[in-house]
Amino acid sequence: xxxxxxxxxxxxxxSAGTASxxxxxxxxxxxxxxxxxxxxxxxxAELEFLAAHDSGPRPPGWRLTPRAVxxxxxxxxxxxxxxxxxxxxxxxxxxxxxxxxxxxxVTLAGERGLLLVGEPGTAKSMLSELLAAAVCGTSALxxxxxxxxTEDQLKYGWNYALLLAKGPSREALVPSPVLTAMTTxxxxxxxxxxRCLPEVQDALVSLLSERRIAVPExxxxxxxxxxxxxxxxxxxxxxxxxxxxxxxxxALKRRFNFETVGPIGSLAAExxxxxRQSTAAVARAGAPFAVDDAVLEALVTxxxxxxxxxxxxxxxxxxxxxxxxxxxxxxxxTALGVSAAYLPDGGDVLGRLPGQLIGVVRKDDPADxxxxxxxxxxxxxxxxxxxxxxxxxxxxxxxxxxx
Numbered sequence: 014x015x016x017x018x019x020x021x022x023x024x025x026x027x028s029a030g031t032a033s034x035x036x037x038x039x040x041x042x043x044x045x046x047x048x049x050x051x052x053x054x055x056x057x058a059e060l061e062f063l064a065a066h067d068s069g070p071r072p073p074g075w076r077l078t079p080r081a082v083x084x085x086x087x088x089x090x091x092x093x094x095x096x097x098x099x100x101x102x103x104x105x106x107x108x109x110x111x112x113x114x115x116x117x118x119v120t121l122a123g124e125r126g127l128l129l130v131g132e133p134g135t136a137k138s139m140l141s142e143l144l145a146a147a148v149c150g151t152s153a154l155x156x157x158x159x160x161x162x163t164e165d166q167l168k169y170g171w172n173y174a175l176l177l178a179k180g181p182s183r184e185a186l187v188p189s190p191v192l193t194a195m196t197t198x199x200x201x202x203x204x205x206x207x208r209c210l211p212e213v214q215d216a217l218v219s220l221l222s223e224r225r226i227a228v229p230e231x232x233x234x235x236x237x238x239x240x241x242x243x244x245x246x247x248x249x250x251x252x253x254x255x256x257x258x259x260x261x262x263x264a265l266k267r268r269f270n271f272e273t274v275g276p277i278g279s280l281a282a283e284x285x286x287x288x289r290q291s292t293a294a295v296a297r298a299g300a301p302f303a304v305d306d307a308v309l310e311a312l313v314t315x316x317x318x319x320x321x322x323x324x325x326x327x328x329x330x331x332x333x334x335x336x337x338x339x340x341x342x343x344x345x346x347t348a349l350g351v352s353a354a355y356l357p358d359g360g361d362v363l364g365r366l367p368g369q370l371i372g373v374v375r376k377d378d379p380a381d382x383x384x385x386x387x388x389x390x391x392x393x394x395x396x397x398x399x400x401x402x403x404x405x406x407x408x409x410x411x412x413x414x415x416x
Contacts, residue, residue: 074244134338300354
């Protein structure tokens, strides 16, 4: 996608994020306890190896060198790296431009706020998780921005039992994930910052400029001002489609370096990502993956055509209002894989594709179903006439779109 998004995703990438069959953590007895393992745990061996492999200078509080952080996110390109007697090929976790990742790392090394923006499903959250895990060893210091997010969730709250018993004290103060990151010199993450109300966003302005949080209840004590330790920084994400929910103030924008995470540029890379993530998701559902490459390529091609408004051949396509993201493509491929495994009598996998696409395009506007039908009457029909077997089958399935 340039990347895919945290539900889009998490680890192995997309510009979407990638999940792998090993994503489900298990107890010693084998019972799965988690569907998704955070990157600092999933890739613990890689992080430990890279710390030993590159012993160069590190910014204050960093676990890895900036160069090693880039390698962790983008992989070693198939090259086997060596650290003492150990060697390891670091896998690519984010599908996107290396230059983008390098700029993100430079921003964080300069202790500047980083804002990742882009369409939904382009792996902004996954990239922020990977960067936080590599820089400070945890991606868990996170605030999920919503219309219900309060200033306390960005700063601090109180343990009211202690507050009533002993009065205001540092012991009674309950730090937010952001405050914990500040005082430990770690990376904090704020997801969907533009979904927070403006007055909540304003709490970030002084925090990012003054690098401290005032605690009026503790004024006059050493804890009246809580200061950021060396290494603290903040990564925020925002969807371009949500730009108008709570527009960021000019003051807050100036506290961030903006980086745009776009869709994956290469068809082959996107197909591989969708295959990898959907295979892992179907494996977590307890079944083998049985969607062949021709179906996956047709699926991803359709998504790309509808996303860009132009087919790979250069034919115009009317774009639906729904975001045809890589994350959505992974979801469709996963649904096809699960149905093939558990509902084998329901028809062939390709025959289920039109119904899945209808489900995607109708999410924002029911009128988008007509745009999908127009796509069938355009590029799908033309490819069928040119003799492409997969597209001939899809053209024959056109009636399913009118049901």
